[in-house]
Amino acid sequence: MSDSFIQAEPRTEFGKGAARRIRRAAKVPAVLYGHGTDPVHITLPGHDTMLALKHGGANALLTIDVEGTQQLALPKQVQRDPIKGFIEHLDLLIVRRGEKVTVDIPVHVTGEHDTDALVVTETSTVSVEAEATHIPEYVEVSVEGATVGHQVFAKDLQLPTGSRVLLDDDALIVNVTHAPTAAEVESDLAEAEADAGIERDEPSQPSEGDEGGTGAEDGAGEGASEQE
Numbered sequence: 001m002s003d004s005f006i007q008a009e010p011r012t013e014f015g016k017g018a019a020r021r022i023r024r025a026a027k028v029p030a031v032l033y034g035h036g037t038d039p040v041h042i043t044l045p046g047h048d049t050m051l052a053l054k055h056g057g058a059n060a061l062l063t064i065d066v067e068g069t070q071q072l073a074l075p076k077q078v079q080r081d082p083i084k085g086f087i088e089h090l091d092l093l094i095v096r097r098g099e100k101v102t103v104d105i106p107v108h109v110t111g112e113h114d115t116d117a118l119v120v121t122e123t124s125t126v127s128v129e130a131e132a133t134h135i136p137e138y139v140e141v142s143v144e145g146a147t148v149g150h151q152v153f154a155k156d157l158q159l160p161t162g163s164r165v166l167l168d169d170d171a172l173i174v175n176v177t178h179a180p181t182a183a184e185v186e187s188d189l190a191e192a193e194a195d196a197g198i199e200r201d202e203p204s205q206p207s208e209g210d211e212g213g214t215g216a217e218d219g220a221g222e223g224a225s226e227q228e
Contacts, residue, residue, distance in 0.1 A: 003061040003072065003133070004052035008032075010066060011041040019089070028087045032064060032073060034094035042066055049087060053078065059103045059135045064092065074101065074132065095132035102129050102166065105136055109174060111144030118179040119143050122172045126154065130163035139165075141174050150176040 011029060013021070022029050026046040033039040042064070053060050053075060064071050073092035081088055095101060104125040113119055126139060139157050143150070155169035 003063045004048075004056060005063045005065065006044055006048055006052060008042040008044050008064050008066045011043045014041070023086075023088065028090055030090040030092055032066070032071060032092045032094060034073075035096070037094065040066065044090065046087065049090065053087070057106075057137055059105065059137075061095075061133060061135065062092065072097065072132065074103070074135075097131075097133050099132045100129055101132045101135070102127060103135055104128075106138045107173060108138045108140050109143055110140055111142040111146070113143045113146040113150075113176060114148065116179055117146060117148050117150075117176050119146070120175045120177055122175050123167075126157065126173070127166040128159060128163050129166055130159075134160065134162055136160055136163055143174065143176060146176045148176060148178050 008030070011018075011022075019029050022043055023046075028044045028046050028049050030042050030044050030049075031039050032042055044064075052062055056062075058075065058078075060075060062073050062075070064073050072095050074095055075090060076093045077089075077091040078087060079089040080086065104127050106125050107121060107123060109119060109121055128136065128139075130136060136159055139159060141152050141157070143152075151172060152174040153169060154165050154167040154171040154173060157165050157173065159165065
């Protein structure tokens with residue numbers, strides 16, 4: 001994984017008001033810490049930071065330059081606006097080249113499975129130990145030609161040299177099961193509703209007098225209307 005270079009500025013103002021001013025200037029307040037150093041409060045360019053995290057994902061490797069001093073860092077906590085999605089604050093962990101770190105990476109399922117099968121990803125991310133400068137972006141699981149009953153466990157995952165999965169060998173990652181029919185889905189839904197005490201309303205049947213809208217009540221209503 002290649003690292004992204006970001007030019008940072010020291011941050012001397014703190015508090016909610018200062019953070020709002022930083023964001024209005026299209027920048028991101030952040031803190032850089034780790035390896036026994038005192039936390040360094042910095043400001044990052046918003047657009048460059050967003051692109052770096054988008055390109056590198058949750059484990060993007062960043063080179064942070066603060067007044068000529070460069071540090072390699074990984075994002076440890078990214079706070080985003082819940083509505084607009086922009087980055088509100090970023091915690092960065094200092095790392096060293098060759099150092100081992102523990103991160104979570106996503107599981108990507110690829111390939112065409114049997115048409116009668118349903119692929120269930122039991123574990124969407126896996127915890128791995130890898131070199132800070134060689135973190136896999138994801139682990140790929142192929143279900144090409146897989147039939148019902150096929151399973152992929154943690155011990156089956158293939159990672160680049162220098163990385164290892166930090167899960168029990170028998171942890172289930174992907175399970176290929178029978179694809180339910182429409183009738184089975186309806187039956188399971190009805191059973192779940194019954195267990196929850198939910199009663200379905202039976203469709204009402206029109207009475208003989210209601211057919212065609214010519215019942216006695218309709219006639220009485222028309223007569224009353226005419227009299228008025």
